[in-house]
Amino acid sequence: MTRVKVNSGACGFESIIVLSKSEDSRFNIEIRSGCEMVKKLAEELKELEMMDAFKAIFNNPVFRASNNCLRHVSCPVPVAVLKALEVEAGLAVARNVKIEIHNEKN
Numbered sequence: 001m002t003r004v005k006v007n008s009g010a011c012g013f014e015s016i017i018v019l020s021k022s023e024d025s026r027f028n029i030e031i032r033s034g035c036e037m038v039k040k041l042a043e044e045l046k047e048l049e050m051m052d053a054f055k056a057i058f059n060n061p062v063f064r065a066s067n068n069c070l071r072h073v074s075c076p077v078p079v080a081v082l083k084a085l086e087v088e089a090g091l092a093v094a095r096n097v098k099i100e101i102h103n104e105k106n
Contacts, residue, residue: 002088006080009101011035015077019088025050027088029081038077041069045081050089053082 004017015033022028026049031042044065057063062085066078076099086092 002084002094004080004084006077008035008076011072013038015080017077017080017084019048019081019084021088022047025089027085031077031081033077037070037072038075041065041077044069048081048085050085050091053085053089053091 001018001020004019006015006017008015013033013035015031015035015038018030019027026047028047029042029045031038031045033039033042045062048061052061055061060082062078062081066075070078079097083092083097087094
């Protein structure tokens with residue numbers, strides 16, 4: 001089981017993503033969040049296959065479902081789902097991802 005905690009930033013919502021391998025190389029997804037849009041994504045996105053980690057953005061089931069559910073295109077939750085899939089499938093090591101924003105106004 002792989003668990004990822006996402007602090008989405010300015011919106012203030014935190015999401016918890018849990019991926020666990022089931023039978024025949026499929027992965028069950030559970031997403032918990034206070035965000036209504038992410039909750040909708042969780043309803044649409046219940047299972048992935050290992051090969052979904054390699055699919056291009058326009059063909060990727062995570063991004064396709066996100067396109068239907070999320071209005072904020074820079075939401076980090078879809079990427080976190082794919083990172084969790086990579087780790088749970090043994091395609092990547094468990095390492096934190098960090099985005100730092102520095103806004104220096106003149």
